[in-house]
Amino acid sequence: QHLMEAERMQIPAKLKNLRADYASWKTKEEEWKRECTEELQSQLNEIGHRLYVAEGEKKKYLDEREKLLKACRKVYNDSRIELKKELEEFIAGVQHEIDRMKQQTAEREKELKQAQESELSGKGADTVTIRKYDDRLAEINKELESISKSRPLVLYYERDKAELFDKEPATRSRKKELDAKLSALDERFDLKKKKLQVQKKGADDHLDRIRKELDSLEDGLNKVDMFRKDETFCPPSVIEIGEKPTxxxxxxxxxxxxxxxxxxxxxxxxxxxxxxxxxxxxxxxxxxxxxxxxxxxxxxxxxxxxxxxxxxxDKISDYQKHISERYTDIIRRISQEVGGLTRNESEIHRTIKDINDDFVKRNFAGVIKEIALRPLQSSDKLMQLLLEIKRFSDENQYNMGKVDLFSQDSREDVNATAVRHLLSFMKYLLDEPGRRRLALADTFKLEFRVKENDNDTGWVEKIANVGSDGTDILVKAMVNIMLINVFKEKASRKFGDFKIHCMMDEIGKLHPNNVKGILDFANCRNILLVNSSPTTYNVEDYRYTYLLSKDGRSNTRVVPLLTYNQKEK
Known part of the structure; x- marks a missing residue:
């Protein structure tokens, strides 16, 4: 207890000390805040002074730069005006000198003309006639100058004449044909319009009958409701469904x-x-x-x-329309694909004609007297069916599928025929499941006719049926050479004439008399043949002769043997 009382007596003293310490720290804190504030204020004043000085210097430099820029502009404008003035004076001097030279030239020309006339008259020449011819030449030169000026107009007239005036009769006839087609389409449109109007009138009448029937049914239902609400005529047993006495x-x-x-x-x-x-x-x-x-x-x-x-x-109608549109799309897609496949038919015929003309122009000096090719219609059943589908689609493109403005009365028969074509096409695909594509060679059949001396093969499908192996190889080589030459001449029209090197194998199967002939046949078309054979032929037929052999590492060694200059012969 004495200790607790002693401690209780010391508490006021400790509180007094704590208050003194707090006041001391509070005073130090305020002095520290004041010192920091004064230091920051002095730094802020210094920064403000430096900023003011920098603004003054910036303004000074901007004023100096503006004065310098004005001076430079003044110097530039003065120099530009002076140079422009000098240029004008120079141009005026040059023009004056040109006029003076023209005047001197005219005077000199006049003097030379007078001297020429004096000299000619002194030697007995008819100067009057010469002067007339000179005047006539001057008139002709004026006319030529006028013609040269009018030449662009003449060219434009010739172009317009070729593109417009000469085609006027054909254009007029084409216009008549189109007008006739338009009138026919208008008649078909009027007929179709009348037919649809009749159908619309029938549909409206049918709709009126249905509406009357609906009104009658609604009246009956209203009467039934009134009857059920009327307790006098309708007993409760009719309204409520439950147990019924019996x-x-x-x-x-x-x-x-x-x-x-x-x-x-x-x-x-x-x-x-x-x-x-x-x-x-x-x-x-x-x-x-x-x-x-x-x-x-x-x-x-x-x-x-x-x-x-x-x-x-009536969902069957929706399915029928859907299927109709679907097979119509299939028919048109087949027609489009077949059209794309046969689009190059004219190019094939033109190429075959060029090959035939090439042989007639530069034929073979040997046993082959004639080679001719001709294209025929394809015998492929699938191709014939596709062509038939394309013809059918082109003839009935506005009369298949759903009804439209151009549909005819025979639409159902056309749709049935289209379905039969598609079934035939599907049956063919099922019969030949291994056939995945239709090649260009399936679109036509090519036949050959070869005359070997007095032997005429007639038209055959394969060159192998021409004669012996040597003749077959010779004919194949000639056909390939003519085919290459046809494409080579087409390219020559664009890039100029050039030469082509071709490798010809199995030359050993040819008769020696035909070797020189096939070389000349190719060389006259700028096609140079590289022939390989284990059999030695007449070296004079070739310009270069090489020997090829294999070494121990299966590398091919090429050794030049002979170089024959045919010009020296």
């Missing part, structure tokens, strides 16, 4: 229920048989998405309900 015995009721259940079961079985028989006409992936696997009784009811909805909503 005088029939339980046996009769049970028999009737049994008969009703048996009849219901029989009708249910007949219903299932009818659904099964009808459902047997469809596969699991049928177009109408009908369910074919029916297990429970509810499945049969659902199928019948969906079928009723299908018939009531």
């Amino acid at each position: 005088r029939k015995s339980c046996d009769v009721i049970v028999d009737e229920l049994k008969s009703l259940i048996i009849s219901t079961i029989r009708k249910t079985d007949d219903f299932k048989k009818a659904v099964t028989q009808f459902n047997g006409n469809f596969s699991s992936k049928n177009t109408f998405h009908f369910r074919t696997e029916l297990i429970g009784e509810q499945d049969y009811y659902d199928f019948a309900s969906n079928l009723c909805e299908f018939v009531d909503n």
Whole structure:
């Protein structure tokens, strides 16, 4: 207790000391804040002074730069005016000198003319006639100058004449044809319009009848509602459905229920048989998405309900339209693809004609007297079917699929024919599943005719049927050379004439008398042949002769043997 009292007595002294320490720290804190504030204020004043000085220097430098810029502009403008003045004076001097030189030239020309006339008259020449011819030459020169000035107009006139005036009769006849087609289309449009108007009138009449029937039904329903609300005529038993009193015995009721259940079961079985028989006409992936696997009784009811909805909503018409548009797109796509495949038919005929003309122009000096090629219609059944589909599509492009403005009365027959074509096309694809594409060679058939001395092969499909192996190789080489020359001449029109090197193998199968002939046949067309053969021929037929051999590492070694200059011969 004495200790606690002593400590209690020391508490005021400790509080007094703490208050003194707090006051001392508070005074130090205020002095520190004041010193920091004075230091920051002095720094801020110094920075403000430096900023003021920098602004003054900036303004001074900007004023000096503006004065210097004005001085430079003044010097530039003065120099520009002075140079422009000098240029004008120089141009005026040059023009004055040109005029003076022209005047001197004219005076000199006049003096020379007078001297010429004096000299000619002194030697007995008729100066009057010469002067007339000079005047006539001057007139001709003026006319030539006028012609040269009018030449662009003449060129424009000739171009317009070739492009417009000369084509005027053809354009007029084309216009008449188009006018006739337009009038025919207008007549077809009027007929179609009248037909559609008649159909519209029938539809409107049918709609009026339906509306009258609907109004009649609504009146009947209103009368039924009024009858049910009228308690005088409608008994409550008709409105409420529940138990009804009867005088029939339980046996009769049970028999009737049994008969009703048996009849219901029989009708249910007949219903299932009818659904099964009808459902047997469809596969699991049928177009109408009908369910074919029916297990429970509810499945049969659902199928019948969906079928009723299908018939009531006339969905068969929607499927028919969809399928019609689909096969129309397929027919048109086939027609487009076949058209793209046969678009180069004229180019093929032109190339074959160029090959035939090339042989006639520079024929073969040897046993081959004539080579001719001709294209025929393709015998490929698929190609014939596709061409038939394309012709059908082109003839009936506005009469297939859904009804439109250009549809005709024979639309149903055309659609049936289109379906038959597609079925034939599908049957052919199923019969030949390995055929994945149709090549350009399938679009036409090429036949050859070769005359070897007095032997005429007639038109054959394969060169192998021409004669012996040597003759076949010779004919193949000649056809390839002519084909290369046809494309070479087309390229020569654009890039200029050039030479082509070609490798010809199996030269050993040719008769020695035909070797020089095939070389000349190619060389006259600027086609240089490189022939390889284990058999040695007449070296004079070739310009260069090499020996090729293999070393131990299977590398080919080329050794030049002879170089024959045919010009020296």
